Amino acid sequence: MPHIAPAAQSDPSSREDFLRKVHPPGWQNPPPRSRYDLVIVGGGPAGLIAADFARRQGLSVALVERYRLGGNSLNSGSIPSKAIIRAARVLSSLRDDEEYGAAAFERPLTDFRAVMERTRRIRTRIAEYHSIERLQAGGIDVFFADARFAEAHVVIAGQTPLSFKKALIATGARPRSSDIPGLDLVGYLTSDSIFDLAELPKRFGVIGGGPLGCELAQAFCRLGSRVTIVQNEAKFLPDEEREAAELLSMSMSRDGVDTRLNTAVVGARMEGGAKWLDTVNDGIKCSIEVDEVLLSIGRVPNVETLALAAGGIGFDPAQGINVDDFLRTTNVDVYAAGDVCNRRQFANVAGSSGRLAVQNAFGARSERQHQEAIPWCTYCDPEIAHIGVHAREARERSIPVECYTVMMQDVDRAITDGVDDGFVKIYVKQGTDQIIGATIVATRASELINEMSVIMSAKIGMRRLSTMVHTYPSQSDAIRLAAVAFVNSRSDGAGK
Amino acid sequence: MSAELTDDALLDRLQRAAFTYLSENTSAHNGLVADTSRPGSPCSIAVVGFALSCYPVAVERSWLSRREAAALTLKTLQFFWHSPQNELPDATGFKGFYYHFLDMQSGLRVWQCELSLVDTALLMAGVLTVGRYFDGAGDEENIRQLSDALYRRVDWHWARNGRETVSQGWKPEFGFLHYGWEGYNEATIVYVLGVSSPTHPLPAASFAGWTLTYQWENLLGHDVLYSGPLFTHFFSHAWIDYRGIQDAFMREKGSDYFENTKSAIAIHREYGARNPRGYEGYGRDFWGITAGDGPGNQELRESRRDRRFFGYMARGVPYGPDDGTIAPWAMLAALPFSPEAALRGTRHLLESYPQVCPKDRFASGYNATLKGWLSEGWFGLDQGLLVMMIENYRTGLIWELTRQCPVIRAGLIRAGFTGGWL
Numbered sequence: 001m002p003h004i005a006p007a008a009q010s011d012p013s014s015r016e017d018f019l020r021k022v023h024p025p026g027w028q029n030p031p032p033r034s035r036y037d038l039v040i041v042g043g044g045p046a047g048l049i050a051a052d053f054a055r056r057q058g059l060s061v062a063l064v065e066r067y068r069l070g071g072n073s074l075n076s077g078s079i080p081s082k083a084i085i086r087a088a089r090v091l092s093s094l095r096d097d098e099e100y101g102a103a104a105f106e107r108p109l110t111d112f113r114a115v116m117e118r119t120r121r122i123r124t125r126i127a128e129y130h131s132i133e134r135l136q137a138g139g140i141d142v143f144f145a146d147a148r149f150a151e152a153h154v155v156i157a158g159q160t161p162l163s164f165k166k167a168l169i170a171t172g173a174r175p176r177s178s179d180i181p182g183l184d185l186v187g188y189l190t191s192d193s194i195f196d197l198a199e200l201p202k203r204f205g206v207i208g209g210g211p212l213g214c215e216l217a218q219a220f221c222r223l224g225s226r227v228t229i230v231q232n233e234a235k236f237l238p239d240e241e242r243e244a245a246e247l248l249s250m251s252m253s254r255d256g257v258d259t260r261l262n263t264a265v266v267g268a269r270m271e272g273g274a275k276w277l278d279t280v281n282d283g284i285k286c287s288i289e290v291d292e293v294l295l296s297i298g299r300v301p302n303v304e305t306l307a308l309a310a311g312g313i314g315f316d317p318a319q320g321i322n323v324d325d326f327l328r329t330t331n332v333d334v335y336a337a338g339d340v341c342n343r344r345q346f347a348n349v350a351g352s353s354g355r356l357a358v359q360n361a362f363g364a365r366s367e368r369q370h371q372e373a374i375p376w377c378t379y380c381d382p383e384i385a386h387i388g389v390h391a392r393e394a395r396e397r398s399i400p401v402e403c404y405t406v407m408m409q410d411v412d413r414a415i416t417d418g419v420d421d422g423f424v425k426i427y428v429k430q431g432t433d434q435i436i437g438a439t440i441v442a443t444r445a446s447e448l449i450n451e452m453s454v455i456m457s458a459k460i461g462m463r464r465l466s467t468m469v470h471t472y473p474s475q476s477d478a479i480r481l482a483a484v485a486f487v488n489s490r491s492d493g494a495g496k
Numbered sequence: 497m498s499a500e501l502t503d504d505a506l507l508d509r510l511q512r513a514a515f516t517y518l519s520e521n522t523s524a525h526n527g528l529v530a531d532t533s534r535p536g537s538p539c540s541i542a543v544v545g546f547a548l549s550c551y552p553v554a555v556e557r558s559w560l561s562r563r564e565a566a567a568l569t570l571k572t573l574q575f576f577w578h579s580p581q582n583e584l585p586d587a588t589g590f591k592g593f594y595y596h597f598l599d600m601q602s603g604l605r606v607w608q609c610e611l612s613l614v615d616t617a618l619l620m621a622g623v624l625t626v627g628r629y630f631d632g633a634g635d636e637e638n639i640r641q642l643s644d645a646l647y648r649r650v651d652w653h654w655a656r657n658g659r660e661t662v663s664q665g666w667k668p669e670f671g672f673l674h675y676g677w678e679g680y681n682e683a684t685i686v687y688v689l690g691v692s693s694p695t696h697p698l699p700a701a702s703f704a705g706w707t708l709t710y711q712w713e714n715l716l717g718h719d720v721l722y723s724g725p726l727f728t729h730f731f732s733h734a735w736i737d738y739r740g741i742q743d744a745f746m747r748e749k750g751s752d753y754f755e756n757t758k759s760a761i762a763i764h765r766e767y768g769a770r771n772p773r774g775y776e777g778y779g780r781d782f783w784g785i786t787a788g789d790g791p792g793n794q795e796l797r798e799s800r801r802d803r804r805f806f807g808y809m810a811r812g813v814p815y816g817p818d819d820g821t822i823a824p825w826a827m828l829a830a831l832p833f834s835p836e837a838a839l840r841g842t843r844h845l846l847e848s849y850p851q852v853c854p855k856d857r858f859a860s861g862y863n864a865t866l867k868g869w870l871s872e873g874w875f876g877l878d879q880g881l882l883v884m885m886i887e888n889y890r891t892g893l894i895w896e897l898t899r900q901c902p903v904i905r906a907g908l909i910r911a912g913f914t915g916g917w918l
Binding site: 098099234242243246247250254262280282283284391392395396400401402403404405407409410420423425430485486488489 | 608610667669670673674678679708709710711712713714715716717719722724748749770772773799800801804814815816817
């Protein structure tokens, strides 16, 4: 495990450059038009993609953002976490070097400031693609202000009324706050604040075993923290396959993460200058001493401050804005997209729903949102990616389902690369060769799952897939091999 | 020792040796059987369920007289009937269920363990087996009455905790364990016995509720209802003859739970041959990855790689975990399903690694990679299962008894099984 090096110098210019792109200091909101075709509330992935799509249709667009452009994804989610995970993976790979023929050498220390500076540089670079200058150049009026509905066709941005034909609410979600006694007093980090850490915590407690909790537990462990992750369920990633979650558990343990499943945090306190988390597992009490705590127990939609009732927009404080299959709210001229209304809170889901909402608001024909065709991934090592239905969901819907699995340990390229943990599992509707979903656990599952996305969109069945020549050796060949297993199972009645 | 013996002579010797574990580790005072042969081991109620089922075998094979077997059986059932059943943390059981581990002498709960549903079900399977076998008068009549009373007392309905499917257990300190079962495993017997209860039944739909979590997979070239550890394909099967009977799931897949275990065995053998983690010994005749004892949490730097090893845990194939530890008894337990594979593997093991079978009894775990680590002593579950599986292969005695058992028959029918001997 890498140790922690003395702090390096930080780079102040990077932060200024970043803010110039996402929320320039001293920004003056433009004078509003008398009426916009589209007012978008929220400048995250859903809002930004919707804004770009709308202005390309020749629509007049106002975008209201209360904090920074880019949303959680850029500021505190996908981008910074992936940058840190990459750093952790590089440092971790130096652990296995001798197997690959490297002569023994002293393991490098972790320079946490360098890790965070790289993270900020990456964030700044990626912010350019949706910078305020680009939005302005595209003719989009950007308002940095709080937004609230005044009536069915008016949003107030700060003090400025914005009248619209259609509106899109894309205010996203925020980390769920704690109801653990004492944790507020002790203090904790969330995804909103963790990327501002200046020092690597020596002892790091993670509460919650969802995607973000698992990703950061593993990454911080690899960077050198002593990490304990506490999950109040029988497995990590409750939405994923049991085998996928168990592989992740094993992988985290191998890295040195102290994993506590079926364990509830029932209290937090300060003692002797340290933070203590009090836990209960099957009635057995335990305490964990840490320097920092990450609370990662889900997200809640940002709906409270929008005065939605004034706009005639129905919502549930826990579930978010009520939308139909076409993303339309109870106000027929207001749509919603992204985390504020979607169960699957991922940036790619947000982006595609933002585009779809605009298309449905202004297009001749409306289209339903098909969340099943959207892949998602948890970026642990190995990565866990999924598309379509799970076997259990299919069975609950009375769809007979068969799974065709290829273990990565049987895939030549995974063997040569030394990354053979995981599997490709394709779900097929029994009696057909129709693919209804897939789970991939692999070192680059986030890339492999996109092949499944194309296959499913093109409605390619298992028989045809089995004949599609892949590069050899390649990890994605596992997908073809799963289809070959399907064909073989029919030709030789294997296992029957 | 195996090379010169015929199959039948070899099986006779191994089956008898396995049974002697039970006779050597049973308390004459209350009939409780020790979980392991290690000093101070408590009783495991599941091992008692296996032991009870082995007594008819012992009678038929003249290892015990019928009178001796009936007396031991009666003593055991009387203990369970009269031992404390209440909410206190040191009782023997509650609501007709029993704590997983009991003190060998006092019969009270140890280790703050859970009131265990699956282990109670395995105990009750044994209770029902003896209730069927002992059909005479005197002690045998008392056995039948107690068998019926013990089964009727189990409150399966309570164990649902208001849900459709059952919880894994309960503790007096805080109530139900808040996780259930996901995916196929050894728990079929829980549902078969639970739905059949005339007093406190599980709803028939509870079994279907559990089977919703099943996954039918093609793994390593074989179609299978997946469960990783091999024992999960054996435990319910030790009692229930699944040949030719199908529930809704197996009808949908055109298989049955007996054929499924054959597929699981084929996958374990194929995994042994592929040996993806490069463990010492693994091959088509060296397999049997399951829940059981292990070398303990430790690491070994070997061939410039880090190897990790674990203690007692549920190992599985092909998803793992696999640390190179096999259960030496597991190949032989496959006997009724895949006799050729079971005998080939067992003979290979006995010839190449005779140390895994001290006193003709298989140890619980062996790891050839970790300097030949061998689990100390013996585990009661392994020995009881072997006696039953060898008998089912040789004469089908246990299966014949339970096929005639009205509780098991009705349970299977209520759970949706049809066809074959039903």
